[in-house]
Amino acid sequence: MTHLELAADHGHPVAQAPAADSPLAIRGLTVSYGEKPAVFSIDATIAPGSMTAIVGPNGAGKSTMLKAALGVVSPLSGTVTVFGQPLDIQRARVAYVPQRASIDWDFPARVIDVVLMGLSRELGLLGRVRDSHRKTALDCLSRVGMTDFAERQIGQLSGGQQQRVFLARALAQEADLYLLDEPFAGVDAATEKAIIDVLKSLKDQGRTVVAVHHDLSTVTEYFDHVFLINVRKVAEGPVETTFTSANLQDAYGGRLGTGQIEELALAAG
Amino acid sequence: MLVDALTLQLGYNATLVAIGAALLGISAGVTGTFLFLRKRALVSDAISHATLPGVCLAFILMATLGGDGRNLAGLMLGSAVSAWLGLVCVQVISHKTRLAEDAAIGAVLSVFFGFGVVLLTVIQTMSSGRQAGLDGLLLGSTAGMLYADALIIAAGGAITLALVLLLRRPMTLVAFDPQYATSIGIDPRRVDMMTMGLVMAVTVVGLKIVGLILIVALLIIPPVTARFWTEKSANVVLIAGAIGGVSGYVGAAISASAPALPTGPIIVLTCFALFVLSLFLAPERGVLAAFLRHRRFQKRVHLRQGLLALAQQQPVYEPLTRRLLAREGLARPDGVPTEAGKARAAKALRDERRWQVVHRLPEYEGAASLYDGLRDIETVLTSDQISEIDATIGGPKGVTA
Numbered sequence: 001m002t003h004l005e006l007a008a009d010h011g012h013p014v015a016q017a018p019a020a021d022s023p024l025a026i027r028g029l030t031v032s033y034g035e036k037p038a039v040f041s042i043d044a045t046i047a048p049g050s051m052t053a054i055v056g057p058n059g060a061g062k063s064t065m066l067k068a069a070l071g072v073v074s075p076l077s078g079t080v081t082v083f084g085q086p087l088d089i090q091r092a093r094v095a096y097v098p099q100r101a102s103i104d105w106d107f108p109a110r111v112i113d114v115v116l117m118g119l120s121r122e123l124g125l126l127g128r129v130r131d132s133h134r135k136t137a138l139d140c141l142s143r144v145g146m147t148d149f150a151e152r153q154i155g156q157l158s159g160g161q162q163q164r165v166f167l168a169r170a171l172a173q174e175a176d177l178y179l180l181d182e183p184f185a186g187v188d189a190a191t192e193k194a195i196i197d198v199l200k201s202l203k204d205q206g207r208t209v210v211a212v213h214h215d216l217s218t219v220t221e222y223f224d225h226v227f228l229i230n231v232r233k234v235a236e237g238p239v240e241t242t243f244t245s246a247n248l249q250d251a252y253g254g255r256l257g258t259g260q261i262e263e264l265a266l267a268a269g
Numbered sequence: 270m271l272v273d274a275l276t277l278q279l280g281y282n283a284t285l286v287a288i289g290a291a292l293l294g295i296s297a298g299v300t301g302t303f304l305f306l307r308k309r310a311l312v313s314d315a316i317s318h319a320t321l322p323g324v325c326l327a328f329i330l331m332a333t334l335g336g337d338g339r340n341l342a343g344l345m346l347g348s349a350v351s352a353w354l355g356l357v358c359v360q361v362i363s364h365k366t367r368l369a370e371d372a373a374i375g376a377v378l379s380v381f382f383g384f385g386v387v388l389l390t391v392i393q394t395m396s397s398g399r400q401a402g403l404d405g406l407l408l409g410s411t412a413g414m415l416y417a418d419a420l421i422i423a424a425g426g427a428i429t430l431a432l433v434l435l436l437r438r439p440m441t442l443v444a445f446d447p448q449y450a451t452s453i454g455i456d457p458r459r460v461d462m463m464t465m466g467l468v469m470a471v472t473v474v475g476l477k478i479v480g481l482i483l484i485v486a487l488l489i490i491p492p493v494t495a496r497f498w499t500e501k502s503a504n505v506v507l508i509a510g511a512i513g514g515v516s517g518y519v520g521a522a523i524s525a526s527a528p529a530l531p532t533g534p535i536i537v538l539t540c541f542a543l544f545v546l547s548l549f550l551a552p553e554r555g556v557l558a559a560f561l562r563h564r565r566f567q568k569r570v571h572l573r574q575g576l577l578a579l580a581q582q583q584p585v586y587e588p589l590t591r592r593l594l595a596r597e598g599l600a601r602p603d604g605v606p607t608e609a610g611k612a613r614a615a616k617a618l619r620d621e622r623r624w625q626v627v628h629r630l631p632e633y634e635g636a637a638s639l640y641d642g643l644r645d646i647e648t649v650l651t652s653d654q655i656s657e658i659d660a661t662i663g664g665p666k667g668v669t670a
Contacts, residue, residue, distance in 0.1 A: 070452045088454070096452035103446045107306065108502045117442055120453055125435055148635030153500040158638065173453070190631050 021084065023048055023177040023208040024069060029078030031061070031068045038064040042078070042233050046210055051203050052225040053213040056251050060230045062212040063099070063181050070096050070179060082177065092121060095175035099182050100162045105155050112137050112150040114165050118172030140168040143201075145194050160191030167195060178202060180211040184218075196222055219243060274522035283525035285419040286411040286478065290517035290536055292426040293475050297484065298491030298513025299433050300467045302506045305492035306444035311374050312359060312465065313488045317472045317481045318378040319355025320348035321385025324406055324476070325392060332395065341418045344406070345473045348481070352469045355381050360462075409480035409533030411521070418477055425474035429467055440464055441502050478521075479533035486537040487513055494544040497551035516540035568593055569643045573617060575599070579606045580614035620646045626658045
């Protein structure tokens with residue numbers, strides 16, 4: 001149990017054994033680009049069926065934590081279990097929505113082609129794209145309000161529309177755990193509403209949603225759980241008990257004015 | 270003569286070369302597409318230059334063992350080994366050190382090629398080396414192509430094509446969004462290695478026909494050309510294959526139609542001609558289309574601005590705007606609106622108001638995204654929808670206090 005030893009080494013209280021029913025359980029996760037850890041000895045137990053915001057200042061390791069959970073970056077130490085098993089076994093139940101800025105939108109693809117990528121597993125290497133697949137893709141597009149855009153080249157989309165296409169691709173995977181990296185970054189109000197509506201409907205279906213989120217003012221409105229991080233874990237739990245001024249102070253230090261913190265925490269209380 | 274060549278009437282050797290070059294062109298174009306989409310086109314340059322030492326060492330080995338140093342299969346095997354080594358060097362340098370991939374490519378390309386040239390000189394001093402004609406592999410030399418050579422090229426090309434077909438989905442996914450690909454269980458590094466392996470196979474197969482220096486052109490120009498004609502990655506693959514195939518076939522035929530025309534360079538020039546045609550003439554992404562679109566757009570903007578100015582009784586000073594309004598019969602040359610101009614101006618202003626409403630209502634988002642300040646609203650919305658919008662604006666009103 002290396003992760004337990006590691007946690008103990010760093011003076012953490014030794015974490016409880018990974019909860020078997022947690023959609024995403026992280027133990028002793030450390031990731032480093034170069035010599036400075038981006039996240040350090042993180043433990044997280046995401047509650048089943050919750051909507052969890054990962055919140056912290058810039059450079060706090062929010063995206064890194066998500067990427068490490070998915071194996072997109074390889075950790076220096078730590079373990080990740082998904083629904084109680086290693087990621088590779090449960091990968092089909094996980095859908096990831098990367099930051100939209102991470103790709104080149106001049107790539108030769110139409111909107112529907114991108115959504116069809118969400119069906120890669122089903123299609124396999126040689127399977128033909130059938131009408132049923134196309135219908136699934138169109139359904140997913142309609143859930144994010146993008147049906148009219150199916151045949152458009154992706155380069156013609158606005159930022160918010162790109163984000164919704166990415167979400168539609170994840171929806172096509174019919175996953176039980178959705179991990180989103182800054183889904184609300186730089187999007188218009190209509191998109192923000194469309195995305196949050198979809199995420200809430202996922203939660204209503206009993207699925208789990210975890211999103212890196214940078215807008216503190218909407219945490220209480222959008223999410224029921226919060227994970228505060230600043231390289232190290234600051235706090236984790238339901239918004240009402242965790243999104244407190246003390247915890248925000250710990251995560252953000254001097255970066256937020258006291259008045260601002262009080263205000264946000266009051267909104268949560 | 271060229272017609273004879275194109276219809277394969279120019280004899281056995283020319284026919285072999287033309288068919289071989291067409292097959293090579295198809296597999297190079299198709300494989301190169303994934304390199305292009307992954308934005309790693311230049312890696313193929315490192316791979317191809319890295320084949321040279323392997324070719325030379327294979328020749329030396331086969332000659333010293335008493336065999337025929339020019340055996341194509343042996344030379345191809347040697348080139349594959351050293352190309353792989355070069356590729357591994359690029360990967361290691363760019364992943365394990367702080368050097369970027371372009372630096373790694375430059376270093377590997379020049380060092381391997383330099384070493385190869387030294388070996389070529391050594392071969393010249395060997396007794397069996399003088400007639401080797403290994404320098405023909407630099408730029409391709411099809412004069413003495415054997416039936417067995419053609420078979421090897423055809424088989425290699427066919428296998429490469431089959432593998433591309435098998436790997437097209439993961440390769441496309443990794444090229445578009447490697448992070449997402451990882452999240453669904455595809456390892457981008459492995460897929461990249463397979464892509465590079467295919468590029469290497471094409472390079473090796475192409476040694477005899479276009480040579481190791483020019484194969485890069487056959488890998489890169491077809492996809493770049495194809496991209497002008499389509500917005501779908503699957504079509505880029507198909508069109509690139511077609512362009513590569515046509516270039517190979519036509520280029521080989523042209524070079525066979527006259528003595529002393531080198532095959533490889535002529536194939537590449539044929540390919541380049543197709544590129545230039547596409548660059549200028551492609552309907553959406555071509556230079557000419559872009560220029561015409563810009564001019565047309567500029568005129569429409571001027572006309573629209575002119576109409577909106579007329580509607581608000583502002584004078585129009587811009588010479589182009591005045592000229593356009595006059596030409597359309599919407600205003601007199603001195604800028605005074607005609608009856609038709611007044612009507613169109615009123616409509617333009619009304620449409621602006623309608624668009625404002627469209628932008629406000631989420632159910633019209635698809636339509637709103639088409640707004641460019643110029644488009645007639647009737648082309649986007651049905652008349653029912655327009656009257657609905659008009660209801661929210663209200664009819665023409667008198668001025669109220």
